[in-house]
Amino acid sequence: MYVAVKGGERAINNAHAWLAEERRGDTSVTELSIAQIREQLALAVNRVMAEGSLFDPDLAALAIKQARGDLIEAIFLIRAYRTTLPRFGHSNPVDTAEMACDRRISATFKDLPGGQVLGPTFDYTHRLLDFKLAAEGAPEAAPERDPTPGPVPHVAEFLNREGLIEDAPRDDTPPPDLTREPLSLPADRALRLQALARADEGFTLSMAYSTQRGYGRTHAFVGELRIGTVPVELEIPELGFAIEIGEIVVTECETVNQFKGSKTEPPQFTRGYGLVFGQTERKAISMSLVDRALRWEELGEEFTGAPAQDAEFVLYHADNIQATGFLEHIKLPHYVDFQSELELVRKLRREAAAEALPEAAE
Template sequence: MYVAVKGGEKAIDAAHAWLAEERRGDLSVPELSVAQIREQMSLAVNRVMAEGSLYDPDLAALAIKQARGDLIEAIFLIRAYRTTLQRFGGSNPVDTGEMSCDRRISATFKDAPGGQVLGPTFDYTHRLLDFKLVADGAVDPADERAVETETTPHIMSFLNKEGLIEDDVATDGATPPDLTREPLELPADRSLRLQSLTRADEGFILGMAYSTQRGYARNHAFVAELRVGTCCVEMEIPELGFAIEIGEVEVTECETVNQFQGSKTEPPQFTRGYGLVFGQTERKAISMALVDRALRWAELGEDNVGAPAQDEEFVLYHSDNIQATGFLEHIKLPHYVDFQSELELIRKLRRTPETHMTEAAE
């Protein structure tokens, strides 16, 4: 049992004041604004929105500033704030086929239908420090920005000319459970697993995905398509009788193609892995797709080879960085009573052999 300890309020207030000073830093350096964080640290903002389950770049940027750049603390702030928001309803499923793509690539087809759009990416940059950024100079405008404004068909729709890939699993029309409002229960269906993965810690999911590539799940994947862009969000209005657009969100979507040996009921064919994350979050989306495919071993009739990425309970229960942080960091809080009881036990155990030796000598 944990109890509040009185008497440390002044120390806590002083710690808060010191934290504010450290957050501000050297007063001779201009303060970093929320707008600057939102516009110039967009990948960090995207991660906070994705793992915080709240799409609001301004609030995510504010959380990053308040957390001094600690992204997990910022995610915690966003999730806590999210619980205070009133829920008005649910939007319609986002149609990523209608996405306006800033970036769209395929590792399976060189001449992908709709073309390859490289977009803003580190993929082709040299990993060398650019000291010109220290000079605060103006950024050279891009020579050409290719943005797909028309409907860009999914490559998967062109892949199955010979029936070589499994059909896309359609839902039965039922509303999937909401992980942000209901606790995770196992076994989880795929919709619930995907919810868990999309807000899971990026580093953890990356490690799980990497393990599958190294042989701990027999999960050899190809990226059929990776796309980044904006999608319209629509919501049904009962009073109107039709859906209206309420905004746009930037998302990253990844679809992978994986080998499948077939089963008693299914012929050999390719199978799918899927990832969808807020913002430009490519590493997370690809990792999510690999882990999604690894977790599908049972429904595909494959053998469980004991890989960590195939263990639904292990992956889903340990991937949430807020739960992990809370359980980890609570051990730095006062445990005086617990420790004193263990300390006394150790002392008693150490005294017992000495007593027995003394009695034997006598």
């Protein structure tokens, strides 16, 4: 319960003005442009697109600028804007085997058809500050790159030829739309993957890390990690066929996990899967590990009580916008609530003091 505060509207307007001033910073420093954020802070832009469920680098860059670099606030802005957009239809599932790969690596097979494509990665850097970046000057010429053209078969299919890995689970049932329908349990895998795709990266990373430390019985290998561009197609009823309406950049990760087998299934490897907008490989790997941990029931495994195995725990705490709203609402006025709690504590203290008097007299 909130109560009105005299002069509140004026104070709020002044707070907004001060925020705009702080956002701009020192006016003697050149203002960041949307293009600069989009091109030079691309990984932040990718995260905002992924967790905001909207692929638009320019809007994500605008949100980052407006939020002063607070990525969760930027994600909130993107999600809020997304709700205002009309929906014209549903695109066909993207075919990642046709991806034009900028990066494609495998930790399970050294010799891949087409070779290992390292791509743009921090993996081999020394994590030392590069003070040359602090010096202003002409930028170095970017090296020429030639994305690996599709089709690029998935690594797991090499194992599948020998029956050493489970077939990729398929279900043609249209999945529910998490952006339009609230999450409900029990959640099937399609719904879980939707929730994980836009889950907070830090939370997903923590859950994935817990499985590697023994909380989830998931010892995984990265079967394949790929980053690249895929076309998006939309069925046009008037034409009777699909047309390409654009391209998006995605990161896909498929992990290979041990499986001892069951009464109906022989020992084989199983899969964990992650697919995220943009170059967001830490999130995609984390997503695939958590996906595999959540599959314990359908694979006939034992529930060990690990947090990453508990779908309710994972899915209801993964969304950073929902978490932020619930967390930050406690800084809003709760004067009436607190006064009632304060009066209750005072009453309990009076009663405790009254009971203590006879005992002291004895």
